[in-house]
Amino acid sequence: xxxxxxxxxxxxxxxxxxxxxxxxxxxxxxxxxxxxxxxxxxxxxxxxxxxxxxxxxxxxxxxxxxxxxxxxxxxxxxxxxxxxxxxxxxxxxxxxxxxxx
Amino acid sequence: xxxxxxxxxxxxxxxxxxxxxxxxxxxxxxxxxxxxxxxxxxxxxxxxxxxxxxxxxxxxxxxxxxxxxxxxxxxxxxxxxxxxxxxxxxxxxxxxxxxxxxxxxxxxxxxxxxxxxxxxxxxxxxxxxxxxxxxxxxxxxxxxxxxxxxxxxxxxxxxxxxxxxxxxxxxxxxxxxxxxxxxxxxxxxxxxxxxxxxxxxxxxxxxxxxxxxxxxxxxxxxxxxxxxxxxxxxxxxxxxxxxxxxxxxxxxxxxxxxxxxxxxxxxxxxxxxxxxxxxxxxxxxxxxxxxxxxxxxxxxxxxxxxxxxxxxxxxxxxxxxxxxxxxxxxxxxxxxxxxxxxxxxxxxxxxxxxxxxxxxxxxxxxxxxxxxxxxxxxxxxxxxxxxxxxxxxxxxxxxxxxxxxxxxxxxxxxxxxxxxxxxxxxxxxxxxxxxxxxxxxxxxxxxxxxxxxxxxxxxxxxxxxxxxxxxxxxxxxxxxxxxxxxxxxxxxxxxxxxxxxxxxxxxxxxxxxxxxxxxxxxxx
Numbered sequence: 001x002x003x004x005x006x007x008x009x010x011x012x013x014x015x016x017x018x019x020x021x022x023x024x025x026x027x028x029x030x031x032x033x034x035x036x037x038x039x040x041x042x043x044x045x046x047x048x049x050x051x052x053x054x055x056x057x058x059x060x061x062x063x064x065x066x067x068x069x070x071x072x073x074x075x076x077x078x079x080x081x082x083x084x085x086x087x088x089x090x091x092x093x094x095x096x097x098x099x100x101x
Numbered sequence: 102x103x104x105x106x107x108x109x110x111x112x113x114x115x116x117x118x119x120x121x122x123x124x125x126x127x128x129x130x131x132x133x134x135x136x137x138x139x140x141x142x143x144x145x146x147x148x149x150x151x152x153x154x155x156x157x158x159x160x161x162x163x164x165x166x167x168x169x170x171x172x173x174x175x176x177x178x179x180x181x182x183x184x185x186x187x188x189x190x191x192x193x194x195x196x197x198x199x200x201x202x203x204x205x206x207x208x209x210x211x212x213x214x215x216x217x218x219x220x221x222x223x224x225x226x227x228x229x230x231x232x233x234x235x236x237x238x239x240x241x242x243x244x245x246x247x248x249x250x251x252x253x254x255x256x257x258x259x260x261x262x263x264x265x266x267x268x269x270x271x272x273x274x275x276x277x278x279x280x281x282x283x284x285x286x287x288x289x290x291x292x293x294x295x296x297x298x299x300x301x302x303x304x305x306x307x308x309x310x311x312x313x314x315x316x317x318x319x320x321x322x323x324x325x326x327x328x329x330x331x332x333x334x335x336x337x338x339x340x341x342x343x344x345x346x347x348x349x350x351x352x353x354x355x356x357x358x359x360x361x362x363x364x365x366x367x368x369x370x371x372x373x374x375x376x377x378x379x380x381x382x383x384x385x386x387x388x389x390x391x392x393x394x395x396x397x398x399x400x401x402x403x404x405x406x407x408x409x410x411x412x413x414x415x416x417x418x419x420x421x422x423x424x425x426x427x428x429x430x431x432x433x434x435x436x437x438x439x440x441x442x443x444x445x446x447x448x449x450x451x452x453x454x455x456x457x458x459x460x461x462x463x464x465x466x467x468x469x470x471x472x473x474x475x476x477x478x479x480x481x482x483x484x485x486x487x488x489x490x491x492x493x494x495x496x497x498x499x500x501x502x503x504x505x506x507x508x509x510x511x512x513x514x515x516x517x518x519x520x521x522x523x524x525x526x527x528x529x530x531x532x533x534x535x536x537x538x539x540x541x542x543x544x545x546x547x548x549x550x551x552x553x554x555x556x557x558x559x560x561x562x563x564x565x566x567x568x569x570x571x572x573x574x575x576x577x578x579x580x581x582x583x584x585x586x587x588x589x590x591x592x593x594x595x596x597x598x599x600x601x602x603x604x605x606x607x608x609x610x611x612x613x614x615x616x617x618x619x620x621x622x623x624x625x
Contacts, residue, residue: 032536032555036577037178038186041556043579045255045598049189077177077188 022088027096030089034081035097042100058098065090134202137195144257144282144302145183148324149209149344154183154257154302159208163200171200181535181557181576183599185256211345211375214323219349219358222321227310230317233295237312239268239275244294245565246270247311247606250573250581251284253599257302258282261598264299264307266314269564269571269605272583272593276314280307285327287604290353291385292335294606298353300329304342308356320356322349330381330390332405333430339390339403341378348378348392350409360409366397369416380423384430384448385612391433391448393421400435402451412451417444425468425613427479427497434479434497436463443481443493445500455500461489466514466560469524470497471615473543478503480524480541480615485511492526494546504546510534514560517615520567521586523549524615527559527572535559538572540589550589554582563614565607573600 032041035053044050053061067073068082069090085093139148146152150159163171175196178186187196227233241247248269254261264284265277282303290296299307304323307316323342330339331353338356341348346364351357364376379393388405398419402412418437425434433446436459443463445454459465460483469480481493491505492512510530517524523540535557540550552558556578562571563586570584581600583593610618 028555032577033180036579037180038188040255040598041577041579042596045185046260047190048185048255050186 022091022095024092024095024099027092027094030093031096035093038077039097053097054100056098058094061094061098062090065094131202131206134195134198135206137191137199138202141187141191141256141258142199144325147344148303149212150203150206151208151344153325153343157208158203160204160206161208163204166204168197168200168204172196175200181531183253183257183576190256212324214321214342214345214347216349216358216361219320219322219351219361222305222319223356224319225317226319227315227317230310233310233317234312238314241268241275242270243565244311245605245607245610247275247289248562248564248571249287249289249297249299249604249606250571250595250597250600251287251299251602251604252277252597253283253302253575253601255598262301263597264297264309265595265597265600266297266311267571267581267595269569270566272569272595274595276311278307278309278314278316281305283599283601286329286602288329288331288338289604289606289609290331290335291333291383291609296335296353297606298329298331298338300327300340304340306338306340306351306356308353318356320351320358322351322358323347326378328378328381328392330383330392332383332388332390333385334388337383337390337405339381339383339392341381341392343377346375346377348381350390350403350405362392362401362403362411364392364394364397366394366399366413367415368396369398369419379421380435382424382426382433384426384433386430386448389448391424391446393417393424393435395421398437400433400446402448414446414451414453417446417453418442418456423465423467425465425470425479427470427477427613427616430612432497434465434468434481434495436465436481436483438462438464441483443495445497457493457495457500458502458505459483459493460491460505461485461487462511463493464513468613469515469517469615470613471517471519471524471543472617476503477616478543480515480517480526482512482515482526484513484529490530492524492541506541506546506548508539508541508548509537509551515614516561516563516570517543518563518567518586519611519615519617521563521570523586523589525561525563525570525572527561529557529559536574552584552589554578556580558582560601560603562603562605563607565605565610571603571605573603575599575601 038050068078145155176188250265282301286300288298297309305321308318322340324344326342328341338351349361376394376396379395381392390403400414419439442456443459462484465481477497479495479497494503510528512526528534542549556574557576581595
């Protein structure tokens with residue numbers, strides 16, 4: 001409940017910000033469509049081999065995704081997934097995951 | 102059976118992953134591979150390779166399929182379906198091996214599971230039930246406020262698979278029991294509020310003490326199949342399977358099997374067939390069970406007396422599935438997938454009353470009935486595999502169609518409540534619409550609102566007092582979302598892995614969701 005309230009609040013605040021700003025709401029949708037399959041919305045499935053993303057440091061996540069995207073960090077799956085993400089996708093998704101507690 | 106089968110999502114992502122993953126050779130023994138399959142895949146794809154919640158995987162269905170494309174699906178999962186990613190969970194050799202095994206193995210014959218197997222499967226966790234607490238060990242005003250959620254767990258088995266119980270006044274979790282494989286159905290004992298029964302995808306039944314929130318016994322009645330019902334006196338359970346084709350009456354206390362029924366009969370086209378078990382229901386009106394024989398198109402009424410005699414009602418419809426009760430439990434409305442009808446059955450006279458139009462591939466999902474301006478209206482969802490995506494509304498007194506309300510897509514399960522203004526239906530069409538639930542105004546019979554719940558939103562259910570609407574954000578949503586049933590504002594979220602069916606203990610009072618407790622009085 002807290003998370004969603006936070007997200008609604010953030011989304012509300014961000015409506016006033018520039019269109020460049022990250023949208024945790026858009027990020028939540030994208031995360032649900034793509035990332036949650038492996039990483040979960042809040043945590044990966046019990047016993048599944050994927051690292052958790054929720055509640056992690058935003059800068060760390062952003063850097064990791066950009067590294068996957070330009071293949072300076074190597075992982076078959078993640079290179080491929082991040083390859084199709086734009087900067088604003090990354091910002092959105094990261095602003096969702098880093099705000100989940 | 103088609104409940105959760107979704108068409109394959111050919112996402113760009115999956116294809117590009119396939120491209121990256123080069124093939125290697127794998128040679129593993131077929132026996133080992135059968136074990137890998139049984140341990141990881143069978144709960145969804147069926148122990149006999151014939152499909153269950155997921156498509157059949159055998160030499161016939163996988164003929165000519167690209168091993169690489171299939172490997173991608175297994176590695177990465179299929180987005181927005183139950184198919185989980187096995188990357189890192191199974192070795193690449195095992196994944197290749199199991200797929201090769203499946204491509205070379207025909208569907209297995211319906212394996213036997215006898216009454217002795219059932220007897221031997223009984224496990225006792227609490228030997229002396231008199232040691233259990235005499236009242237709930239947590240605070241709750243009324244046991245009817247309990248809502249049980251079948252949390253499937255991402256892999257359909259393991260630590261994430263459990264039945265979670267929530268107090269629907271506070272929206273706090275009050276307990277959970279682990280079920281090993283995905284919990285599927287939760288039934289509550291109508292005579293004694295302390296007992297609940299959880300049936301899993303692999304046909305294990307757990308007898309749960311709701312006062313102390315623990316499993317006291319379990320039994321396995323087959324390999325799969327969701328059918329389970331409980332008699333009005335709380336003394337008997339009847340459980341039915343897809344594999345094998347039988348149903349068993351059990352003592353609800355000890356879970357000892359009392360009688361097994363082989364499900365076979367002449368179908369509406371005159372052919373003798375062996376049949377999956379569809380819905381099974383006990384009714385407040387009499388000491389009977391009604392069971393649907395899916396393929397035989399028959400409904401059997403079993404009297405709970407010496408020898409458990411059966412009355413067979415034939416030619417009910419093609420491919421029967423689920424049903425709901427009305428008129429004090431004397432009438433049964435049962436859906437026939439292939440005839441696009443719901444058949445009304447008189448359980449007293451044991452005959453068909455009428456067949457009513459029910460949209461396209463009707464799946465009533467437990468159904469809903471609600472009294473509006475003196476009329477008892479029944480609501481039926483349907484998968485809408487054709488163009489017609491409607492919710493059917495029937496006048497259950499006159500047994501006629503009142504309206505077919507257009508909705509955004511296929512639907513699986515309706516929820517109504519005497520105190521709530523809306524009937525909720527879950528849209529399951531496989532795209533963004535699957536995130537939504539639509540609300541139909543009881544009076545105007547129009548869709549008035551669409552909720553974006555997130556995840557794959559399904560199985561709406563009202564709390565016993567009708568104040569809250571619970572919805573599973575399943576697959577990747579990983580939460581149950583709670584709405585105020587009047588303002589439709591989100592009021593709470595209860596996290597869990599891949600939640601699916603939601604079952605209010607209030608149902609015991611209402612018989613069918615949406616009716617008032619007085620309805621049951623009619624049976625007396």
